[in-house]
Amino acid sequence: MCAVFFRVCALILNLISPKRHLPLDSNDRSKFRETTGFLASHPILANLLIIVAVATLGLMIIYYSLALFTKHGRSLTVPGVENMSYTQAIQILHDKGLRVDIRDSVYNEEVNPGFVIEQFPRSGSVVKPGRKIFLYINAVHPKEVVVDNMNKPSEDALRGLSARAAMAKLEELGFKNVKIVRVFGRDEDRVQKVLANGRVVKKMQKIPVNARLELHVEDGRLASVVDSLANLELTGVSGDYYYDENAGQGEETVEQSDYFDDERPEKGTPSHNVSPEPEEEPEYEFND
Numbered sequence: 001m002c003a004v005f006f007r008v009c010a011l012i013l014n015l016i017s018p019k020r021h022l023p024l025d026s027n028d029r030s031k032f033r034e035t036t037g038f039l040a041s042h043p044i045l046a047n048l049l050i051i052v053a054v055a056t057l058g059l060m061i062i063y064y065s066l067a068l069f070t071k072h073g074r075s076l077t078v079p080g081v082e083n084m085s086y087t088q089a090i091q092i093l094h095d096k097g098l099r100v101d102i103r104d105s106v107y108n109e110e111v112n113p114g115f116v117i118e119q120f121p122r123s124g125s126v127v128k129p130g131r132k133i134f135l136y137i138n139a140v141h142p143k144e145v146v147v148d149n150m151n152k153p154s155e156d157a158l159r160g161l162s163a164r165a166a167m168a169k170l171e172e173l174g175f176k177n178v179k180i181v182r183v184f185g186r187d188e189d190r191v192q193k194v195l196a197n198g199r200v201v202k203k204m205q206k207i208p209v210n211a212r213l214e215l216h217v218e219d220g221r222l223a224s225v226v227d228s229l230a231n232l233e234l235t236g237v238s239g240d241y242y243y244d245e246n247a248g249q250g251e252e253t254v255e256q257s258d259y260f261d262d263e264r265p266e267k268g269t270p271s272h273n274v275s276p277e278p279e280e281e282p283e284y285e286f287n288d
Contacts, residue, residue: 074128074129075126075127075128075129076096076097076098076126076127076128076129077124077125077126078096078098078119078121078122078123078124078125078126078127078131078133079092079093079096079123080119080123080124081093081116081119081123081133081135082116082117082118082119082123083111083115083116084115084116085112085114085115085116086114086115086116086135086137089116089119089135093133097129097130098127098129098130098131098132098133099130099131099132099133100132100133100135101132101133101134101135102134102135102137103120103134103135103136104136104137105136105137105138105139106136106137106138106139106143107138107139107141107142107143107209107210108138109210111138112138113138113139113140113141114137114138114140115137115138116135116136116137116138117136117137117138118135118136119133119134119135119136120133120134121133141208142208142209142210143174143208143209144206144207144208144209145173145174145206145207145209146204146205146206147169147170147173147194147201147203147205147207148201148203148204149203149204150203150204151203151204152203152204153202153203153204153205154202154203155202155203156192156193156194156200156201156202156203157193157194157201157202157203157205158191158193158194158201158215159191159192159193160187160190160191161190161191162189162190162191163180163189163190163191163215163217164189166191166194166215167180167215170213170215173209174209175209175211175213176209176210177210177211177212177213178213178214178215179212179213179214179215180214180215180217181214181215181216181217182217182218182219183216183217183218183219184218184219184221184222185218185219185220185221185222186218186220186222186223186226187218187220187223188218188219188220188223189217189218189220190217190218191215191216191217191218192216192217192218193216194213194214194215194216195213195214195216196211196212196213197211197212
């Protein structure tokens with residue numbers, strides 16, 4: 001193609017370029033004027049013809065070059081390799097004249113490890129020979145993630161976080177088997193600890209995404225119990241004996257409520273509310 005292009009250009013240049021000739025007789029001069037007179041007398045038209053010829057040849061070269069590199073007119077159908085092993089899928093695609101690229105590796109419990117989960121282009125697509133096919137492979141081992149990335153490895157993960165925020169974070173990380181367990185505690189709807197397969201998860205610890213998680217959430221009953229005990233201590237009936245840890249060992253102190261007189265009973269004296277000891281019932285003898 002290039003040789004033809006250069007020959008045509010050389011021929012045109014020879015036709016329009018002035019040349020020195022030897023002296024000619026009258027017959028030769030008339031013949032020379034007949035052959036070169038038109039192009040020599042119309043140089044603009046000759047240049048236009050050269051431009052058209054060069055442009056046409058350039059377009060032809062580009063067209064055939066693109067057809068050669070893009071494999072114009074040649075195509076094949078992509079085979080389906082999903083749910084096949086990685087080695088088997090590569091062998092089939094290579095036999096069809098296609099290239100393979102592993103796009104990503106994910107973990108799916110429903111697919112065997114090392115098998116193809118998804119492919120692109122899809123099965124049945126028409127592509128050019130040598131097209132690259134992207135494969136998504138199921139990982140052999142499940143992905144491991146950090147539940148709580150705070151740099152305090154000795155503390156429990158997600159402790160003190162609200163139950164809703166903890167569930168949202170676990171779902172975002174890819175955990176699907178999560179169970180919420182209500183436990184006795186002070187703060188309502190606050191995470192106490194996280195168990196993965198029965199073990200407490202610490203901060204900065206990696207666990208697999210397929211682990212069974214238990215989210216222990218406090219129910220707030222401890223705060224109610226503490227408040228109830230505090231109220232009983234404040235509103236309790238005076239005069240009862242109680243043991244004061246701050247007092248001397250073995251000493252008993254008596255408090256008197258505002259409901260009674262200001263007189264304080266002496267130490268060791270039973271108060272008004274102390275119930276008397278029950279009298280012993282008399283024994284009866286029965287004679288046969």
